[in-house]
Ligand code: SF4
């Protein structure tokens with residue numbers, strides 16, 4: 382599928398915003414349990430960070446819509462469409478984050494602040510799942526229609542958010558204990574995200590759609606050759622569902638994503654942990670966050686490029702189970718008949 | 723229930739693209755138009771079409787055959803495109819099963835096109851809305867048209883009568899009879915979308931011209947010329963028989 386930058390920005394930034402709030406509320410609760418309190422300005426920075434990320438994502442999403450003024454109509458079918466749910470949950474999430482921030486600023490009762498924070502976290506997770514389900518419910522793209530999609534959207538968002546929050550705390554020189562708490566959460570969640578993404582790439586490399594050109598046009602012959610696609614040059618169907626230059630670097634990008642999104646940040650976080658543990662101030666978290674941001678954008682880009690829609694069969698652009706792509710390799714034959722079940 | 727649909731006989735289709743062209747002509751000036759073109763005379767022509775005819779070759783040399791596969795919206799019974807639309811712009815009419823897009827509601831998110839397994843929706847970059855085959859809903863109910871013309875433009879124009887239009891849920895409609903007699907099938911049945919359009923398989927058709935039975939009708943002009951005493955052009959009569 383063709384990667385669209387506005388959607389990439391929306392899903393990556395909104396995911397990180399969810400993660401930031403998740404770990405801010407988490408750190409808040411843990412500090413309370415330990416008998417302390419997160420300072421007022423740290424809470425403010427955290428809330429501003431989360432709202433800024435989600436707000437930027439929302440702005441980016443508007444660039445995807447061709448009728449921006451009608452955007453509000455998109456919540457109409459929230460009972461049926463995951464896209465509707467995402468559109469509904471995004472402002473709700475921002476609103477709840479702001480409420481949590483206000484609770485922290487005006488100093489309402491602790492239980493009320495935690496409750497609003499938990500509500501925000503809950504809506505944030507629902508938002509992440511909705512974003513993932515938009516893609517997961519497109520059953521004609523097997524790289525998307527599997528449980529890894531919503532899981533990845535959520536855990537990568539959490540990992541990214543935790544590291545960005547850590548970086549912010551390090552930049553504003555938050556106290557040592559708080560940074561330690563965050564580091565202890567950021568490292569495991571990044572490892573979990575790496576495992577989930579790795580499994581998703583493994584799944585994508587072996588699973589394949591059972592639909593063939595034979596069934597798509599109902600001609601049960603093994604030797605079908607597509608001669609003409611019915612368009613003189615390109616059309617919406619050839620542009621939207623297939624990204625030629627992206628497909629060529631797909632394999633290399635998997636390694637790039639795994640390195641820049643997970644391996645580099647994890648090594649930096651380890652260095653960070655060692656430094657902070659020994660009581661030295663450290664800014665490794667900032668570098669880790671930058672790396673994760675780049676890796677996160679690359680991951681979402683690759684997610685789109687990997688999507689192999691069955692309608693590509695009609696245009697000779699379907700990547701078959703042998704990883705062969707008729708456009709990238711000479712010859713366009715459909716290949717042998719699939720076994721009859 | 724009524725489910726209007728197209729039944730396309732791939733053995734009769736000669737791949738002339740008349741249906742696609744006539745569709746474009748009708749719909750560009752019709753209620754659901756325009757179907758814009760980008761650079762129509764340039765090097766990289768690009769445009770919105772509701773119907774495209776694809777060409778396939780089967781067999782290996784010298785026993786090869788070519789057949790054509792016209793593809794437009796299947797007006798699926800369980801239309802996945804309708805299910806995902808966040809605004810209700812994409813909808814399936816209860817009265818005749820036609821799947822339409824309401825251009826005033828569509829926000830241009832393209833989600834429906836991802837959900838369509840047949841690649842039958844094309845985005846209009848200029849209007850910013852999704853477009854697709856309407857089964858000529860602005861023709862088939864138009865009482866200003868003579869009765870026999872109230873069919874989709876593609877059906878009306880097909881020179882080899884490869885297309886039949888009708889209610890596939892009515893077992894006695896011409897479309898249903900054609901499906902029954904010709905073993906009509908659904909393309910990509912495993913899509914779960916339950917497409918309504920049906921195809922009759924491509925099969926080799928032997929045609930031979932029986933000279934005895936060929937009737938050549940004299941041109942009206944010639945007949946009139948014969949009635950009068952005008953001098954006749956011998957060359958012309960050679961041609962007209
Ligand atoms: S063919 Fe595609 S656009 Fe038409 S009804 Fe089916 S899913 Fe929708």
Ligand code: SF4
Pocket residue numbers: 806807808809810811812823827828829830831832833834835851852
């Ligand atoms: S592009 Fe328009 S018709 Fe399609 S899903 Fe979006 S709003 Fe609905």
